[in-house]
Amino acid sequence: MLADKTIVLGITGSIAAYKAADIASKLTQAGAKVEVVMTDSATKFVAPLTLRSITGRPVITDMFEPAAEFKIGHIALAEAADVVVIAPATANTIAKLAAGIADDMLTCVVLATKAPIILAPAMNVNMFENSITQDNLAKLKARGFTIVDPASGRLTSGKIGLGRLADIDKIIGIIKQVLGRSGDLAGKRLVVTAGGTQEPIDPARHIGNRSSGKMGYAMAEAARDRGARVTLITAPTSLLEPIGMEVVHIETAAQMKEAVARAVAQADALIMAAAVADYQPKAVAKAKIKKESPSLTLELIRTPDILTEVKGDFLKVGFAAESQDIVANARQKLEKKKLDLIVANDITDKESAFGADTNKVTLIDRDGKVDSLPLLTKREVADKILDRVVGFLAKKARK
Numbered sequence: 001m002l003a004d005k006t007i008v009l010g011i012t013g014s015i016a017a018y019k020a021a022d023i024a025s026k027l028t029q030a031g032a033k034v035e036v037v038m039t040d041s042a043t044k045f046v047a048p049l050t051l052r053s054i055t056g057r058p059v060i061t062d063m064f065e066p067a068a069e070f071k072i073g074h075i076a077l078a079e080a081a082d083v084v085v086i087a088p089a090t091a092n093t094i095a096k097l098a099a100g101i102a103d104d105m106l107t108c109v110v111l112a113t114k115a116p117i118i119l120a121p122a123m124n125v126n127m128f129e130n131s132i133t134q135d136n137l138a139k140l141k142a143r144g145f146t147i148v149d150p151a152s153g154r155l156t157s158g159k160i161g162l163g164r165l166a167d168i169d170k171i172i173g174i175i176k177q178v179l180g181r182s183g184d185l186a187g188k189r190l191v192v193t194a195g196g197t198q199e200p201i202d203p204a205r206h207i208g209n210r211s212s213g214k215m216g217y218a219m220a221e222a223a224r225d226r227g228a229r230v231t232l233i234t235a236p237t238s239l240l241e242p243i244g245m246e247v248v249h250i251e252t253a254a255q256m257k258e259a260v261a262r263a264v265a266q267a268d269a270l271i272m273a274a275a276v277a278d279y280q281p282k283a284v285a286k287a288k289i290k291k292e293s294p295s296l297t298l299e300l301i302r303t304p305d306i307l308t309e310v311k312g313d314f315l316k317v318g319f320a321a322e323s324q325d326i327v328a329n330a331r332q333k334l335e336k337k338k339l340d341l342i343v344a345n346d347i348t349d350k351e352s353a354f355g356a357d358t359n360k361v362t363l364i365d366r367d368g369k370v371d372s373l374p375l376l377t378k379r380e381v382a383d384k385i386l387d388r389v390v391g392f393l394a395k396k397a398r399k
């Protein structure tokens with residue numbers, strides 16, 4: 001989604017300026033055209049040459065001598081930008097913006113642009129907590145700026161506190177979220193489930209499954225990038241928590257059912273990518289079970305069937321991980337659970353097995369259309385599924 005987007009990356013005079021090189025690199029690798037604008041002070045911390053080499057673009061440091069291709073530099077840049085990101089943003093630049101001062105290329109671009117603006121402050125904890133800085137940030141927030149709150153940790157001054165530049169992945173996640181606001185799912189609410197539920201046996205053990213959560217997380221991120229308001233309900237995974245959505249952590253199928261029931265109240269679609277246990281131990285031992293007897297029998301009972309039991313006027317997309325008769329089994333599940341779309345995959349196929357980054361799926365919809373997709377990344381599969389969701393939602397809106 002970053003491909004072909006023009007991102008103006010403003011860098012200001014913070015010790016965290018070196019981290020902007022990483023942001024520029026990740027955005028460039030994702031296909032964005034990154035136009036770097038550095039304040040005078042920023043050039044004391046990192047060399048423009050570094051940014052020029054990373055982005056393959058001229059770096060603008062002087063308002064009166066912008067790169068030749070920009071006739072009136074700040075206006076052309078302001079108009080070309082899909083988003084303006086200032087990372088790191090100093091207390092000084094934040095104060096100038098709050099006061100409407102435009103005395104360098106960066107502040108001029110910000111005043112001249114109609115694109116969304118993201119600020120990622122980085123500074124000493126006292127500077128950040130100072131009520132002047134807080135007032136300035138509140139003023140900018142009220143004017144529609146997106147502020148990526150700094151993280152807490154060890155600062156260059158040796159102090160521990162708020163003020164460290166937010167995680168690069170968080171900043172990039174927020175850029176994607178902001179760019180997605182005009183996507184084809186803008187204004188829609190999607191609930192996505194992910195991961196494999198865990199059903200406790202005793203305080204130390206559970207029954208789990210091999211789901212990595214990657215497909216569900218890819219679904220949630222793709223929906224966010226297309227403008228949806230996403231609630232991700234996730235069983236434990238080893239994945240990083242995605243940015244720009246509400247994330248609800250659960251462990252068991254019963255907890256997932258409750259969380260889904262709460263989340264779907266105003267949802268347009270529910271996408272059940274989680275691998276929900278079919279059975280749970282009938283009783284959970286209060287103390288850890290000792291290995292005393294030579295054998296142990298666990299009595300299992302059915303878990304709630306979330307897709308069947310959760311009611312409401314929203315689209316339902318299910319997943320069917322099958323190891324035989326893939327299409328027939330998936331179609332049966334679609335009908336039984338009254339789904340709009342089912343995504344079937346063959347878990348005996350290595351490339352679409354649990355934990356893989358790729359997936360080979362067949363989409364079967366309520367109208368009987370069967371669409372076998374080639375091997376794709378999970379993110380690509382997610383976008384194909386969302387294309388269908390967008391189509392269904394448009395059809396529903398016309399009715």
Ligand SMILES: Cc1cc2nc3c(=O)[nH]c(=O)nc-3n(C[C@H](O)[C@H](O)[C@H](O)COP(=O)(O)O)c2cc1C
Nearest residue numbers: 012013014015016039041042090091092093122123
């Ligand atoms: C070593 C050093 C580190 C600095 N780090 C920060 C910082 O992290 N955040 C900040 O707001 N100012 C920091 N400053 C102060 C700014 O560089 C100073 O306010 C400057 O005027 C900012 O200019 P600019 O906003 O145009 O980039 C630092 C100064 C020095 C000398």
